[in-house]
Amino acid sequence: GENVGLHLPTLSVQEGDNSIINCAYSNSASDYFIWYKQESGKGPQFIIDIRSNMDKRQGQRVTVLLNKTVKHLSLQIAATQPGDSAVYFCAENAVDGNNRLAFGKGNQVVVIP
Amino acid sequence: DAGITQSPRHKVTETGTPVTLRCHQTENHRYMYWYRQDPGHGLRLIHYSYGVKDTDKGEVSDGYSVSRSKTEDFLLTLESATSSQTSVYFCAISDTLQDSPLHFGNGTRLTVT
Numbered sequence: 001g002e003n004v005g006l007h008l009p010t011l012s013v014q015e016g017d018n019s020i021i022n023c024a025y026s027n028s029a030s031d032y033f034i035w036y037k038q039e040s041g042k043g044p045q046f047i048i049d050i051r052s053n054m055d056k057r058q059g060q061r062v063t064v065l066l067n068k069t070v071k072h073l074s075l076q077i078a079a080t081q082p083g084d085s086a087v088y089f090c091a092e093n094a095v096d097g098n099n100r101l102a103f104g105k106g107n108q109v110v111v112i113p
Numbered sequence: 114d115a116g117i118t119q120s121p122r123h124k125v126t127e128t129g130t131p132v133t134l135r136c137h138q139t140e141n142h143r144y145m146y147w148y149r150q151d152p153g154h155g156l157r158l159i160h161y162s163y164g165v166k167d168t169d170k171g172e173v174s175d176g177y178s179v180s181r182s183k184t185e186d187f188l189l190t191l192e193s194a195t196s197s198q199t200s201v202y203f204c205a206i207s208d209t210l211q212d213s214p215l216h217f218g219n220g221t222r223l224t225v226t
Binding site for chain 2: 032045
C-alpha cells in the first residue's frame with residue numbers, strides 16, 4: 001500500500017483493548033483539528049474533528065482530546081477491532097482561511113486478534 | 114469515498130513525458146485539492162481550487178499545473194515528469210472553506226522511470 005516503507009511509529013494493540021494515538025501539532029494558532037484513518041490502498045478517511053473551543057469530543061467508539069497548552073491531540077479508540085488496523089494521522093488547519101490543512105506523518109496501528 | 118473518482122489508479126511513465134491525472138466529484142463541492150503522499154512526509158498540498166477557473170499554488174507546486182473548467186473536474190498535469198514526482202497523488206474536496214474536513218479519493222499511484 002501507499003504507506004509501505006514509511007517506518008511509521010507503530011502501536012500494536014490486542015483486539016478488544018483500547019488504543020490511544022498521539023499527535024503533537026506545530027501551530028499554536030491552529031483552531032481546527034482532524035483525525036484521519038488510512039487503510040492500505042485507499043485514501044484518508046475522515047474520523048472525527050474538533051475545534052479549539054473544545055477539549056474533548058466523542059464519536060462512535062472514538063474520542064478526540066485536545067490539549068492546547070502543550071499542543072497535543074490524541075485519538076482514543078475503544079474496544080479496538082481488526083478493522084481498525086490502519087495508519088492514523090492528524091491534521092491542523094493553516095489559519096489562513098483557505099482550509100489548507102497541515103498533516104502529520106501518521107502512526108501505524110496493528111490490531112492483534 | 115464521498116463521490117470522488119481518480120483516474121487512472123496506476124500509471125507508469127517515462128521521464129520527460131507529460132502526464133495528466135483526473136479527479137471527478139459528484140458532490141458539487143466548490144473546493145478541490147491535489148496532494149501528494151511520500152514515505153517520510155505527511156500529505157503535501159500541490160494545488161487547490163476555489164471554483165471553476167480559480168486555482169492557487171500549494172507548498173509543492175513546482176513542476177505541476179492544474180485546471181478546473183467544470184465544478185466536478187480538477188486536473189493535475191505534470192508537464193515533463195521527473196523521477197522525483199513518483200508518488201501517490203490524492204484529490205480531496207470540501208464544501209466550505211473553513212473548519213471542515215477534506216474528503217479524499219483513493220489516489221493515483223504514479224511511477225516515473
